[in-house]
Amino acid sequence: MTRAELTAAVRDTVAGLIAQPLAAADDERALAEISSERYDSLAVLDCVGLVEQRFGVEVDLVEDDLRTSFRSVASIAALVERKQHDAAVLGAAFPAAPGPSVGAPPAAAGQ
Amino acid sequence: MRAREFATTGTTGEPVRWTRTAGQIHAEARLLAELCGAGIDGIACYAPPAHLYGYLMGRALPELLGVPCRQVGLTDPPAAALAGWRRPLVVALPASFAPLVRAVPVLTGLDRLVVVHSSAALPPAAGRLLGALDGTARLVELFGSTETGLIGWRHGVNDTDWTLAADVWFGAGLGAGVERLRVRSPRLARRAGMPQPAEIETDDLVRVLDGRTFRWLGRRSRLVKVNGRRVNLDHVHAQLADAVPDVAFGCRPERDELRGEWFSVCAETADPRLLTALEDAARALPPWQRPRIVEPLKEPA
Numbered sequence: 388m389t390r391a392e393l394t395a396a397v398r399d400t401v402a403g404l405i406a407q408p409l410a411a412a413d414d415e416r417a418l419a420e421i422s423s424e425r426y427d428s429l430a431v432l433d434c435v436g437l438v439e440q441r442f443g444v445e446v447d448l449v450e451d452d453l454r455t456s457f458r459s460v461a462s463i464a465a466l467v468e469r470k471q472h473d474a475a476v477l478g479a480a481f482p483a484a485p486g487p488s489v490g491a492p493p494a495a496a497g498q
Numbered sequence: 499m500r501a502r503e504f505a506t507t508g509t510t511g512e513p514v515r516w517t518r519t520a521g522q523i524h525a526e527a528r529l530l531a532e533l534c535g536a537g538i539d540g541i542a543c544y545a546p547p548a549h550l551y552g553y554l555m556g557r558a559l560p561e562l563l564g565v566p567c568r569q570v571g572l573t574d575p576p577a578a579a580l581a582g583w584r585r586p587l588v589v590a591l592p593a594s595f596a597p598l599v600r601a602v603p604v605l606t607g608l609d610r611l612v613v614v615h616s617s618a619a620l621p622p623a624a625g626r627l628l629g630a631l632d633g634t635a636r637l638v639e640l641f642g643s644t645e646t647g648l649i650g651w652r653h654g655v656n657d658t659d660w661t662l663a664a665d666v667w668f669g670a671g672l673g674a675g676v677e678r679l680r681v682r683s684p685r686l687a688r689r690a691g692m693p694q695p696a697e698i699e700t701d702d703l704v705r706v707l708d709g710r711t712f713r714w715l716g717r718r719s720r721l722v723k724v725n726g727r728r729v730n731l732d733h734v735h736a737q738l739a740d741a742v743p744d745v746a747f748g749c750r751p752e753r754d755e756l757r758g759e760w761f762s763v764c765a766e767t768a769d770p771r772l773l774t775a776l777e778d779a780a781r782a783l784p785p786w787q788r789p790r791i792v793e794p795l796k797e798p799a
Contacts, residue, residue, distance in 0.1 A: 427785065428572035431573050447600065448576060448577075448601045453575075457573070
């Protein structure tokens with residue numbers, strides 16, 4: 388997914404949440420400014436859940452300050468892009484080991 | 499501490515003001531200190547101080563215990579909210595558990611955490627938080643209202659029954675069947691210009707288990723608590739029906755992962771013109787009374 392496609396997908400997600408169409412020209416604008424009645428702190432938390440679900444990333448409140456990372460469509464897209472990039476780098480560095488087949492008994496201790 | 503007034507939304511939606519004396523506020527703070535204040539070194543308060551719960555936990559309790567308190571917003575980083583404390587108390591709203599459960603790596607570094615939650619549906623994230631902090635975190639749930647103050651308490655997400663606070667008694671003649679909860683207490687608030695009531699009947703349906711415990715079974719009225727705030731669905735329905743009289747619709751309560759409870763407006767029409775009119779009317783409601791969605795009524799599968 389290109390940056391433009393990712394931003395469009397984020398725009399679509401947020402537009403659904405605030406029940407208001409968003410244009411590319413709105414990407415840098417603060418969402419609380421665009422829809423002060425809809426984009427309150429509860430909506431920001433709803434948005435975190437939707438973004439995690441749609442883009443397969445995990446928002447970490449120790450590292451990711453919601454007040455800046457969920458301020459606008461552009462900042463959300465940047466966060467998702469960074470998370471996906473980090474996950475890809477980590478995935479390449481530490482490929483998942485093949486697991487046991489479904490239903491296989493766990494190895495006994497000491498074996 | 500001095501006397502204060504707190505407002506509730508009346509049955510018709512008009513605010514009702516309730517006065518609490520300085521002595522009542524002090525007594526309430528002392529009860530809360532016994533329930534959840536021992537050994538804490540700071541309070542992070544998500545509840546707004548304009549409401550009784552937020553005032554007691556975020557103003558009166560810190561004053562009584564001499565501990566610092568920080569008012570916290572839902573989007574504030576929990577690490578900053580708790581910085582410098584080892585044994586904090588968090589005054590939670592239903593939505594507070596979403597940021598807290600995402601901050602477990604920070605919370606595991608604490609010596610101890612007490613989370614207080616009041617009179618609203620506990621979201622699933624609360625169970626996840628306590629599970630992740632097994633042994634370190636303790637949940638104290640409070641049951642009460644602006645009118646009555648603290649009625650009872652319980653511990654843990656699996657605790658089903660409530661114990662009355664030390665200075666609360668069941669109303670006279672409350673039997674073992676399903677009844678509306680009536681309580682007596684020296685902390686009952688009085689309405690402006692009225693004497694203090696001898697007892698108050700709440701909107702809750704309960705079964706009394708013994709002289710000091712009860713099980714909560716539901717509410718009598720069409721009330722939901724959206725992130726802890728009361729919303730009367732009959733009142734919302736009346737407002738929407740006034741604005742859009744040409745369509746039959748219902749307000750359907752539902753559980754919400756973040757807010758604890760919420761509701762949807764389900765219309766007996768798929769006419770886009772009427773649905774848009776209902777959406778516009780819903781947008782005109784105060785923010786906390788707005789539904790999750792306005793949608794055509796779906797037939798059960």
